[in-house]
Amino acid sequence: MTLTTCLLLASALFSVGVYGLLTRQQLVAVLVSVELMANAANIVLVAFSHFTASPLGQVFTLFALAITVAEVAVGLALALLLYRTHASSRLDAAKEMNG
Amino acid sequence: MRSPLSEAPLAALVAVLAPALAALLLAVLPMVRRRGAPAAWICLASSVASLVSAGLLLAGQLGEAEPMAWTTSWLTLDGQGLGELGVNVDGISASMLVVVTIVALCVQVFSVSYMHDEPPDAYGRYFTYHALFLFSMNLLVLAPDLLQLFAGWELVGVTSYLLIGFYYRKPSAGRAALKAFWITKLADMGFILALAVLFTSTSAFRFDAELSTPLANVVAGLLFFAVVGKSAQFPLHIWLPDAMEGPTPVSALLHAATMVAAGVFLVVRADPIFAHAPDTREVMLVVGSLTALFAAGLATVQTDIKKVLAYSTCSQLGYMVAALGAGSTLGGYFHLTTHAFFKALLFLSAGSVIHAVHSNELADMGGLRKRMPLTATAFIVGSLALAGIPGTAGFFSKDLVLAALEGRMGWLPYVALMTTAFLTAFYMGRVVLVAFFGEARGKADHAHESGALMLGPLAVLAVLSLGVGYFGAHFAEVTATGEYHLHFGMTPAIASGLALGGFALAYAVFGGGRDASGVGVLALLDGAARSALVDRTYEALYRHGMLNAAAAIGWFDRYVMDGLVNLSGWLTLVAARSLRRLQSGFAPDYVFAVVLGALALAAWGYLS
Numbered sequence: 001m002t003l004t005t006c007l008l009l010a011s012a013l014f015s016v017g018v019y020g021l022l023t024r025q026q027l028v029a030v031l032v033s034v035e036l037m038a039n040a041a042n043i044v045l046v047a048f049s050h051f052t053a054s055p056l057g058q059v060f061t062l063f064a065l066a067i068t069v070a071e072v073a074v075g076l077a078l079a080l081l082l083y084r085t086h087a088s089s090r091l092d093a094a095k096e097m098n099g
Numbered sequence: 100m101r102s103p104l105s106e107a108p109l110a111a112l113v114a115v116l117a118p119a120l121a122a123l124l125l126a127v128l129p130m131v132r133r134r135g136a137p138a139a140w141i142c143l144a145s146s147v148a149s150l151v152s153a154g155l156l157l158a159g160q161l162g163e164a165e166p167m168a169w170t171t172s173w174l175t176l177d178g179q180g181l182g183e184l185g186v187n188v189d190g191i192s193a194s195m196l197v198v199v200t201i202v203a204l205c206v207q208v209f210s211v212s213y214m215h216d217e218p219p220d221a222y223g224r225y226f227t228y229h230a231l232f233l234f235s236m237n238l239l240v241l242a243p244d245l246l247q248l249f250a251g252w253e254l255v256g257v258t259s260y261l262l263i264g265f266y267y268r269k270p271s272a273g274r275a276a277l278k279a280f281w282i283t284k285l286a287d288m289g290f291i292l293a294l295a296v297l298f299t300s301t302s303a304f305r306f307d308a309e310l311s312t313p314l315a316n317v318v319a320g321l322l323f324f325a326v327v328g329k330s331a332q333f334p335l336h337i338w339l340p341d342a343m344e345g346p347t348p349v350s351a352l353l354h355a356a357t358m359v360a361a362g363v364f365l366v367v368r369a370d371p372i373f374a375h376a377p378d379t380r381e382v383m384l385v386v387g388s389l390t391a392l393f394a395a396g397l398a399t400v401q402t403d404i405k406k407v408l409a410y411s412t413c414s415q416l417g418y419m420v421a422a423l424g425a426g427s428t429l430g431g432y433f434h435l436t437t438h439a440f441f442k443a444l445l446f447l448s449a450g451s452v453i454h455a456v457h458s459n460e461l462a463d464m465g466g467l468r469k470r471m472p473l474t475a476t477a478f479i480v481g482s483l484a485l486a487g488i489p490g491t492a493g494f495f496s497k498d499l500v501l502a503a504l505e506g507r508m509g510w511l512p513y514v515a516l517m518t519t520a521f522l523t524a525f526y527m528g529r530v531v532l533v534a535f536f537g538e539a540r541g542k543a544d545h546a547h548e549s550g551a552l553m554l555g556p557l558a559v560l561a562v563l564s565l566g567v568g569y570f571g572a573h574f575a576e577v578t579a580t581g582e583y584h585l586h587f588g589m590t591p592a593i594a595s596g597l598a599l600g601g602f603a604l605a606y607a608v609f610g611g612g613r614d615a616s617g618v619g620v621l622a623l624l625d626g627a628a629r630s631a632l633v634d635r636t637y638e639a640l641y642r643h644g645m646l647n648a649a650a651a652i653g654w655f656d657r658y659v660m661d662g663l664v665n666l667s668g669w670l671t672l673v674a675a676r677s678l679r680r681l682q683s684g685f686a687p688d689y690v691f692a693v694v695l696g697a698l699a700l701a702a703w704g705y706l707s
Contacts, residue, residue, distance in 0.1 A: 030687075
């Protein structure tokens with residue numbers, strides 16, 4: 001396993017995340033996509049940490065994971081509120097701001 | 100130039116600040132003002148302080164004292180002040196200060212009795228205005244540069260407005276006050292422009308600015324426009340006769356002796372600028388002569404005693420302006436001084452008569468010589484001085500003016516002013532004969548002599564009207580405005596002869612107290628006066644010129660300017676209507692934009 005494979009994996013994961021973000025209508029699916037993108041970044045950090053023998057990247061990833069948990073909590077709360085107000089957790093239900 | 104606060108500037112500061120303090124006190128203490136009499140005492144006390152200070156200053160200038168100034172820079176920026184504030188004591192300001200304070204005190208003492216029938220609050224208000232006026236006038240007279248002079252100039256304009264409109268419940272008084280204010284404000288535009296031109300070219304407002312001839316002509320011409328308004332010269336003289344709506348003592352102080360003379364004073368003060376402006380001086384000569392003759396003609400047919408005196412004031416101011424235009428600063432300034440005394444005397448005597456008869460109309464007077472002998476004497480003394488009968492003050496100053504005009508512009512101004520001298524004697528003779536001689540008519544039957552408070556100021560002014568003329572040499576020396584010498588030539592002889600002729604003609608027409616207005620030439624003049632030629636011209640100009648121009652400008656504003664504004668609003672709306680489609684409100688669209696942006700940035704970074 002080389003650094004390149006790791007980076008390719010991370011890129012693939014990130015791209016899947018972006019695709020999901022752009023195409024999904026379900027807020028929960030969108031959140032999952034965002035998580036994919038975040039974890040792609042984490043993989044990059046860990047990979048560099050491993051191949052350069054520096055613990056810094058791993059430490060940073062731990063922080064990022066903690067922050068991601070908080071982010072998911074907020075995201076899920078938003079999903080819940082969206083469902084309560086619009087009786088649906090689909091994004092196209094919330095279009096009041098259109099021009 | 101900052102000198103230590105020595106005696107002379109201290110006296111000058113007292114002269115300015117005492118009336119200011121009085122006006123301020125009366126303005127902020129309504130309980131004192133509304134009680135009337137205390138307000139009068141405060142005002143009189145401040146005027147006495149001013150007069151004493153002025154006397155000290157003039158005595159100093161007549162003696163060994165050097166001209167001195169105590170000034171401070173105003174609005175200092177980068178070490179350079181915008182102008183000077185303070186007091187400037189020299190022969191010119193000290194002599195003017197004495198004239199102003201003497202006349203002001205006389206008028207105020209006179210007013211104590213004249214205004215006695217007013218309710219206390221109006222009485223207090225009257226004296227508050229008087230204190231404010233004296234402060235403004237002294238500020239103007241002692242100004243170290245044109246900027247402060249302008250401040251005083253505007254302040255006397257305001258007090259003039261307030262005092263003309265003193266009887267504000269009378270619609271005509273309100274209108275007259277507004278008219279005076281508007282016309283003088285129009286003229287003051289010239290002053291402001293002159294200040295702007297002066298400052299841009301010299302970075303200061305000095306009276307003795309060194310200017311090239313074309314520039315001096317511009318500045319002096321603009322200043323002269325302000326003078327035309329303030330000193331009631333043709334064609335902006337129309338406010339002065341209407342200003343007679345104010346109380347008579349006010350007419351004596353503001354609209355005869357001091358405020359209207361401020362215009363002439365300005366020219367005397369800024370003499371170095373005017374000296375480099377020969378073209379402006381020629382205009383002044385023409386305007387002054389024309390005003391003198393024109394106003395004297397109208398004065399001969401007025402039926403209101405105050406209007407006669409008002410037109411006479413216009414006419415005499417024309418004398419001064421003509422003298423200044425001919426380059427005789429001394430003549431103009433000396434005539435200002437003597438005129439201040441005898442015209443104040445005439446107005447106050449007229450006030451005494453009006454107080455007794457309760458009417459301004461000459462037709463209501465007659466035979467008053469027997470009932471009011473002292474007032475009649477005072478009025479006759481004033482008339483003789485105004486007509487320039489040898490021995491009176493008016494003779495000496497008129498002589499200087501006329502001598503300065505000899506041979507100028509093909510003798511035309513000279514002839515005009517000689518004719519004016521004749522007319523002056525004629526209309527004064529008419530007033531004296533109709534009001535004081537002959538049979539008592541109408542209300543004049545119950546007239547009685549005024550009290551000591553009114554006669555005292557008359558006596559002081561009468562003495563001055565007779566005596567001041569003999570001090571011409573001292574006057575010339577202290578003001579350093581020119582060489583004084585009597586002219587024992589044809590000019591004084593012709594002038595005196597014409598004055599006597601004017602009286603004789605008046606006696607022939609009005610002798611025995613007949614009011615013969617409407618005879619011969621007088622009928623023509625009467626018609627001219629009634630048609631109010633100049634007023635009508637302005638009205639027509641306003642109605643046909645101003646209003647049509649305003650309508651055209653209004654159309655332009657409504658359809659072109661507003662159209663542009665509306666067009667820009669409409670364009671914004673149309674543009675917004677198409678652009679708002681960008682805001683879909685659908686979250687993935689925004690994410691798409693973010694991703695696109697990120698990709699674009701990445702591409703840009705990769706390519707460059």
